Amino acid sequence: MAKKTDISGRLSLTPASPTQASVATFDFRLFYMPMFLTGILVLININYGFLLFHTFAELFSIIVGVLMFVVVWSTHHYTRNDFLLYLGIGYFWIAVLDTLHTLTYKGLPFFDISGPNIALQFWIYTRFLEAVLLITAPLFFRHRLKSHLFIWVGGIITTVVFLASIYIEEPALFIEGKGLTQTKIVSEYIIIGIVTIAMLIYWRTGKILSSRVKSFMLISMAFTIGAELSFTQYIDVYGLSNQVGHIFKLFSFWMIYQAIIQTTLKHPFSVMSLAADSYEAVPYPVVLVNQDGFIQQANKQAKKDYPNLVSDTPSVHNLMHPKEISENECIICQHIQSLKTLVPTVLEFPDSKTWRLFSLSPLQIGDETEGIIQVSTDITRQIQAQHELQLAGNVFDNLAEGIMVTDDQLRLISVNPAFTSITGYEADDVLGKSPGILKSGRHKPEFYQSMWNEIKKTDSWQGEIWNRRKDGSIYPELLSISAIRSDEGPITNYVAAFTDITLMKNIEDKLSHLTHHDPLTELPNRLLFINLLESAIKRAKRSGKKAALLFLDLDDFKNINDSLGHTVGDTVLINVAERLRESLRSEDMIGRHGGDEFMVLLEDFKSNEEIISTSEKLIAALEDPIHFHDRKPLYVGMSIGIAICPDNGDNSEQLIKNADSAMYQAKATGRNQFHFHTEELNAQASRRLVIETQLRQALSNHEFSVVYQPKVNVKTYEIEGAEALVRWHNQELGKVPPEEFIPIAESVGIIDELGEFVLEEALSQVNKWQKLSSQNMSVAVNFSPRQFMNPELSDTIMTHLDRANLPGEALEIEITESLLLNQNELIIDTLNQIAAQNIQIAIDDFGTGYSALRYLKNFPISVVKIDKSFIQDVTIKTEDAILVKTIILMAHGLGMGVVAEGIETRQQLTFYQVEDGDTAQGYFFSRPLNQDEFIKTLTSWDPKKYKTV
Template sequence: MKINTEIKKLNKEALFIVLLWSTIIGISLLWNFQREHERVLQLAEVEAQANLKKDRAFRLWGVKMGGFYVKVNAETQPSPYMKHIPERDVVTPSGQMLTLYSPAIIMRMLMEAQEELFGIKARITGEKYLNPVNAPDEWERKGLKIIAKTLKNYSEITELNGKPVLRYMQPMIMNEACMKCHAWTGIKVGDLRGATDVAIPLAPFQILEQKTRLNLMISHSGLWLLGIGFIGFFSYRKKVHIKELHLQQLELRHEIDKRNEAEQQLRLTSSVFEYTSEAIIITDSNSLIIDCNPAFSEITGYSLNEIRGGNPSFAGSGRHDKAFFKKMWHSIRQSGCWSGEVWDKRKNGEVYPNWLSINEVLNAEGKVSHYIGVFNDISELKKTEQKLEQLAFKDTLTNLPNRQLFYDRLESELKRARRKKNTKLALLFVDLDHFKKINDTLGHYVGDELLKIVAQRLLNCVREKDTIARLGGDEFTLILSDIPSSKVASDLAEKIIKEISVPIKLQEHEHFLGASVGISLYPEDSVDKEILIRNADAAMYHAKENGRGHYQFFSEAINLRNQKRLELEEDLRKAIRDEEFELYYQPQMETVAETIIGAEVLIRWNHPQKGLISPMDFIPVAEENGMILEIGEWVFKQACRHLHKCISLGKKALPIAINLSAVQFSDEGLIDMIKSSLKQEKLPAQLIELEITESAIMENADRAIEIIDDLTRLGIRISIDDFGTGYSSLAYLKKFTVDKLKIDREFIKDLPHDKEDAVLTSTMIMLANNLELDVLAEGVETKEQIDFLLQKGCTIVQGYYYSKPLPQDEFISYVASHSTLTL
């Protein structure tokens, strides 16, 4: 441990020196890089100054000469900027026409040639220029402003035509010699006339800098490696010295440790024997007891003095026969050990279970010298196992058999029935009516107490040998074995329905439950366990659909109906996967102006073999098996896509109404799904109206208020669909932040001739108007109905009088012919 510490310390010191050396080399390299960069920029600046000095020298010489006459040709035409000079154009005796060029013009021509040949751009510029060619660019304007203030040279590294350059600008001061050409501009001697600037390409200088940097990196790398080599060598030599120094100490310490370890092992073995919680007993080769530890005495109640020299069989419980011990000793002699569960007797006579392990101890000759037995009292473990078994096979709430035990008992009863001839067995599925509403409204505590009472009532209805199980929720099953006829099952079903319908008083309130019972029989309906269960379940659902509070025997008609339902479910899954659904739109009309003010989105299933399937056929199935969530999400997102597409084509947006099922309305992910869909399609929430049925809202009115408030905060409009068909309370209705009531078609179809419907419809319209809600009548098919509704104050309708539900393209055409608004 010490040597590792010293080596770690040495490694840290070496690492520190390496880092220090690397830092020094790095700093030196960066310093040299900076110096080289500055040197290169100085070279570029010297070249720029040289160019400008050469330009200035030429211009001064040209001014001194008074300008230059050049032959007039296609490239050298008279300058319009020197027309004020009378002798601008002359003709030689030979007839050659000459024109006067100022030094600035000649210099510009030289600069253009220099740029073309060497890539060095130079020119004269200024805020007051004669020739537009000399107009300053953006950088030159900035430079002119700076030298106008400082009258000093100005330079900057920048880009020109996408390449790095050094731009250098030198001020031009008006002198007397230049007034000949420029006096007419109003400039005076000593004024800043402009500047000359040159752009030196930096690419050659950068290449030079890169080469120098490469040489610097090579030289510094070599120097760094040399230093690292020295550091590594001296570190290695010091490590070798440390290891050699410690090797002798380790050998000496090893000898000391071996002796201490042997002594410690002896003490440890003695401590384990004395203080372990496991009982230990030692016998000689003849199985006579030599020693035992305190744990043995504590578990069995016997002291060492009482058992020394005896055989361990004195503590036998009598539960194991001779064959058990014969097998045990056979295993010990074959493998040298044995372990297993043994029941023994304590000194006080109590029988207890223990887990015993026996091992042989061999001497130097390989013969058995001793046997060591070690065991634990597993009484508490056995009790725990019993509790776990109780949890595994019993319903914790009602203490009835759970699903697992139900399956086991049904399998056992079926096996027994198969062995006996002419015996019947009945399987009853019991589902509580109205339980979910009570559970959701009053809470799980009340629901649990009701389930306990129902379980006890069921127990009071059956024989002792019958099995009642709770499968979960409010579903119970009964197994009636050895019944003479099916009448026993039907009598029991009637008794159960009657018992459960008796009001239950709980927390000073009476609660009313009902029961629907499905019955399948062995062997008439099936001899297979799973089919019997499925048939009883199907019969129970048939009883529920027939009005609840009934029992129903399984029949082939139910089987056929169940098969059709299963086929429909399978087709529905394929429809979701293959997107066989289509959206139709039915216009919502304002009858006074006869304009379209919205549309209801309706789903249609275009089955590849069966054609269009009505929502009335598949929506209830989808709601029961949970597929309605996927379908509802598809409808919402698809409707949003259609709306977004039409808006993107430049059409005005028509609000759309989308139906929400009760399952969707109570789904925790509803709000997030709506938010993400609107965000994805970039739609304002005000274009969406959600239609929720009256019954869906009243399943849990308090929760419905929270959901509707959340939707309203998003900006979505809410309408109550099929209003008048449910059982909504006016006290709750005024708490709902809804925007519209939709009167169900059942109240509209016989208007205005049915007096009862007329009164109810008038009342609902008046109620909506008093609550300041919009009201829409569904299923309007005649002019008489429209006139009646208009007279009562309902101006918004929907129905076949105006249009049936239309596919998207047909609906767009319909809207175009009836309104300026388009979907």
């Protein structure tokens, strides 16, 4: 058996007392003495006057200053603390000067002095010296002090101050009857400023000073500041603020004294006491091992982690080292046998999937090595964190998005490989430079100012921006910037992630062109033309000029389509569009309104004669026949209605309506004519008035009903739900189409009530459907943009769902594209609240409005509904087919579902299925049904009926 060396007697230390063990705890009992002295001084002031109060208050500070010098000078041999020595010597000379200040105070018999200025001179000089002493003392944390030289310097400074105070009378610091001079007050504030800076320096000293000593120093300086503030307030030298200031000074000196006593006397003894428990208190397993590898002694943590230590002289290798390594191969055991120091070494424990850090230090007692101390630390978390950091680094290097990291001064400090791939700049090209190196020059300074204002406000910004590559090419990117803050709060870094969205922009531009231009004639479509018209109306309002809208309709075009076919009809429309465009000025705008209707916008005309001349040119442009290579030429005529802004309307809707009315009047008076709008053409307004009146009573009269058009999964042919459609039958008006009464319902303010009625009716039916079908049946309900202006809309929806006992998945809300153009925070919040309840949000009639990828990406859209106008000709018009394909591809790429409206033929359905569509509705499957018809259809539904062989 290996020989044991028992050295426990040599290592044992006396346990620390509870008081010693808690030296870091601030003891408020330290204030008892200065509080007691304050009480005595107050009694002296009350009974014997301010002069004796002042003398005793200063005497205390003088005694404390001398004691500080005596203590630090006597203990410096042991503490080697030049910082304290510097303070002690400095406060000794401050005590000397305070003595002179006390002896020269007005009223004392030692000097023949008639006024307070000499004493105040001593005071100001002394306080300046004290402030400078405090702010310069930290220099001696790390620098040596030539103590004897400093004593001489202090004596010389004291002599100079003495002479200056006695013989230099200016500037006056106090004027009898008036109080302190501006010089005295400014001097006090300068002293306060120096002491405040000193406090900040001590606050930021870190661990150079113990927390307790630092607290003493900071409290002392705080009392000094309080004293100096008090000394700026008195008018009479015996005043209350002067008394308060001396009491603050008493506390200040007492705390400095405590700092020195704590460091030179109390702390060393506490350290000796605490050292006795340090071995047992180490939070890591520490063992003493002899040269043969047997454990001789262990601390509490080792015994806790390794219960087998209670056995007799266990082997350190068997107990604490990895079992997979033999003792001969173990690097720790090799160092133990040679009694050599081992720098921290990491060993893995595969069985437990942990890592420990081992270090060895020989134990020297006298000239002999009695063993070796092994310390082991579980660093599993650190290793795992390191692995996670490595993983984060790998992710950083392999992200497809470009990443830039800057410091708080916007200097680039890191970029990833994707940054180089996108911009062409290598890391060495940009590190240390500003991200502004990528600026394209396309954005105004206001753009960047707005961006940084947002970052300062929210710590982040996201948007699209144009940047420039190293080769000079400009590209669009989606950029996200985030500010990184430290635990203390200040920004330390900025991180920017960006993606080259050139391809997305190209797709968006193509889709935008398809959306805003007629695919047949390449003219602006109705949507774009109305935008241009509204802009022209705004310009007319600002300038006071007029604008004219010409509504053009081909005569008898329907006969051409019906008799000669759509191909001939399309050729006619293309030819007409070219002729009309060539007949107009370059600044005039022409668009296709739809079908055989065109609109022309005229601005900057001087009189109606110019409008007449343009109208005649347009009609004349169609006088020549349209030639075909395989059939006889065709003659096409045209009727034009004219409405002038602001005479016939000051908004696009009114102008179009009036121009349309004028066009029908032109047709009524003969073909190839034009007609200006007159008030006699407003018969439509009468019907609108009747509709408004009847609408207000329609809900209470139960005139509305809801029908349901099935929505079919085109892969399984199962009914998955239905779209709820409102119908209105009025006794006076008969059946009024939704497109006629819904806009009026919005304008008269009953759309919210009508919407709630439809929602409640539809949800009540879903409960019935789900009992009859194995599918998760849902209902789609159309919501008007006006309903989203109601801040309680999301709560209303959830109330109806709860009332119907249905989850959010049972409801799909259909909105129009125009809703998303309004960046209203209420609308955005409402959409997000609805989506958070798992309610599907669908864009209805997609492709007929402002189709843009940005809102599909930025809003919680889950379904895109393709408008039936595109489905109608999808098998015969290449443009419609391309658009439908693009919409499906785009929606699926963004993780959205697709619904096709208006499926009426097998050919349309087949095309939609081939392009991987999801859901369809239309008369091919079913017309809209009332609730009883829908249930009957649902129960008798046979998917096999629609499957092709």
